[in-house]
Amino acid sequence: MASKNTDPLSVEEPSAEEDEEQDRTKEEGNGDAGEWNYEGQIPVKVLRGHSDAVTAAQLCFSDSRVLSCSSDRTAILWDVENCRPLRVFDGVHSKTISECTVIPNSNRMATVSWDKKMVAWDLETGQTLWRWREAGLLTSCSCSSDGRLLVCAADPQNAIYIIDAASGHTLHRVSEQHRATITRCRFDPQSRRVATVSADRKIKLWDLLAQKTTMSISRLLPHQQRPLPVYGIVGKFEAVGPAGGKFRSQGGTTLQRGHEGSVSSCNFSADANLLVSGSYDRTVALWDMSSLCQTLILKGHSDWVTHVSIAADRKLLASASKDRTVRLWNIENMEEIPEVMQKMQTEGTGTHILKCEECGKPFPVSRLQTSDLLTQCVFCRLKSPFRYRPQPPPLM
Template identity: 65%
Template sequence: MASKNVDPLSVEEPSGGTGGGEEEEEERHAGGEWSWQSQVPVKVLRAHSDAVTGARLCCNDRCILSCSSDCSTILWEVESGKPLRTFDGVHSKTIAECVVIPNSNRMVTVSWDKKIASWDLETGQTLWMWQQAGLLTSCSSSSDGRLLVFAADPQKGVSICDAASGRTLQHVSDHHRSTVTRCRFDPQSRRVASVSMDRCVKLLDLLALRTTAAFDSNHSNVISDCCFTSNGHFLCTASWDKTLKLWDLQAGGFRSEGGTSLRSGHEGSVSSCSFSTDAMLLVSGSYDRTVSLWNTSSLCQTLVLKGHSDWVTDVSLSTDRKLLASSSKDGTVRLWDIENVEEMPEVLQKTRTEGTGTHILKCEECGKPFPVSRLMTSELLTRCVFCRLRSPPKYRPQPPPLT
């Protein structure tokens, strides 16, 4: 009998298998050890009893924080792949998003039950909890950990609150024409980007407390997610129209030229996106059950990771770009070891045939050369990623005044 060709990057169970042998092998590796069934090693983390709506690498990439429709949040240890603590008993409906507060041992959850709650990561205790007027769809923390922004529906608005107390400092209702699907602080905590089912992108200036940019994305369907590069110059949007777009916020070209579409994308709606710290890599998750890696120099998809058996709902990259976490409606979190993917033949081939090259700049601080994508080139990008990480941003946002 002829053997069936199996995708070497896939850890899906081949159809027509031997009655569950591969599934039993995956179960044995789940949560504790790396599975080597594909060229990209993966750990499968199982503890949630329903769809996992979010997964974030955190605590200096030593942990993963995941949230779920089972109304719980779990803190996982990366090294062992085991749950360290489960946070539950507060929410009664799907937890839409969870976020770790920088410079603290706290995290925040927002839920469709209209509650926003702050938790102590070490003790598991609830520090504060507030009931909001609408179901909550997204949450983000400022880089210094002082402020939170969250989105509520049907108010179609965003609110800024104090991270320590949960007290609302500013609320903007009817910020969009439809449900706000994602809100994100920029890395300097000067602006909040929000995207919506109305297919528009808006930037809210925290000092002026007004919208400084509002533009139609030209996506043909709902915008599901957005993310900033670490310098805040570029924004990526992900959409149910199966595409991702990159927006140059620094040069302002998006106002006249629109966004840059990434080529050869997903076969299903794109649910999530995340940049690496150096902005050379973009990862995305999709309802086609895959995770994609994108080279921002060539603006092309370089690798597709398969294994989830249902929609991928979230993706997150480690600071050193060695690990990738993904969550899925299949109830699992997957941790992928992507440290050596750039050496894989599939990636090398795509880089050679589709790459457009990079610029090599000299760091003004340490004097060493460093590569930067053509897309990310800017007169303000003058230091390598290591020097930028060593120097904290000079800007410290002040809480918005009470109204």
């Protein structure tokens, strides 16, 4: 048999032999799935266990686990170390599970499905805790950071529901805010607001305390005759956040030259310095927010990338795909790749690369910062916060 190209920085259609090998590996218990593949510049592990498109994959439990869900009507909790399923959650949903979310400060998770049900599960036993049903297809869900509230989006009502995570009781119904399908709904980090994006190309922020919409953002371009999904801007997407007057007057920051297909998902790192995006062009892109440049494109999925998630320490990235797999990418040392360093130095707007005096790894900084004061990467600074004193902003 011809040698198999497993370079994660090149994407090829799998051959019939490779498809058969993947199916055989899955039946045999994933084989050596727990081993990193180092043939490419970015080490990668492939998680195989779903029999249909994977709709979401979320790193959780201090990034030691991955929770995924699929059109095969199941959810799987994976061990990151050996990439084997710890538990499969099935037998409840009758249609595609569109999204899943871990409930913080608990050993529970929730799933939503096109069968119009939200289900809360015990991750340890696999038992269902409660089931909630609405008249529409459920397209997205999210949990508040304190683990008290859940939100889900329903179609064709174009509405969101705020639900008590402990009991499954409906607390609020928010409707008449969008004119088309809500594709994503998310709590803010303080659990005070819910953001929604929709196929009507609008983004809404709904305040839980005031119980009203406090911001509406539209991205309908002048030359467009009809609305398109927010995540469907071909070849570009927007990084949007409620950042005060400048944002309200000038809008979001558009990142271009990223993807050749619609963007399906994007996610910020915990420090907001890295943005990762997945696309229907089968690739995952990484963006440096200090320079607003794309630093890396990850290729390897053979079908649409449907969801992306990044670890809190920025060492791992998980991507879900319609090709029935979840990929774990080890991006810890990506700044050491020559192409990445060159991009950040030549394409960035006001960025250069320094070497950390403690761990020896390269890291990007703004040229507004003085290198003799900033000598450690963010991770080493977090270990010894009192050794670093930030420089005051330059006088304008």
